[in-house]
Every structure is written in C-alpha cells, then in structure tokens.
Amino acid sequence: MKKLIPILLGLALAGFVTSAQAAKGEKKNKRGGEDTFAKYDANSNGKLDTDEIETLKKDFASGKEALKKLDLNGDGKLDDGEVAAVKPEAKKKKKKNA
Secondary structure, three states: OOOHHHHHHHHHHHHHHHHHHHHHOOOEOOOOOEOHHHHHOOOOOOOOOHHHHHHHHHHHHOOOHHHHHHOOOOOOOOOHHHHHOOOOOOOOOOOOOO
C-alpha cells in the first residue's frame, strides 16, 4: 500500500503535465518531435501557402537538422513533391460499432 501511493501520484503528475502541454498547443508527432506541418502552417488554415512554403524551404536550406528527413530523394533540395508530402499529423478516426 505504501508503494502504491507514490506510483499513483507519479501517474497523476504525468497526466497533468501532458494535459498542460496539450492546453498550450504544443504539437508533437509520434517520434516526439514537433509536427513540421503545424509549425509552418502559420495561419492554421490546413494547407501550406506560398509564403509558408518559402519559409520551410529557407529553413531547410539553412541546414536545420529536423528538416533533413523531408528530402526524400537525397538531392539536398526540397522539390515540389517533397513539400507536398508535408502533411498534418493524421488524426485517428474512431470506429463506430454497428
């Protein structure tokens, strides 16, 4: 019983921290990194506009390590197809029981 209380308190604290991050709007992807799409979709309209794409390409060209994964063909540049592949994190759909 004495060991159970600290464990439950730890779990409650972890849940509180997670909900606080969600309330702040911190978007994380499955690998724990910031969601690239959310970062560059400055106006939150669900698509990358011309100015947002230019910002993404400028940051890529400056050598930001987190963006290297976007260069799918490894040529050191982001082409239109690679930019188009930057999409919002997929939200899980709930299955309805029939």
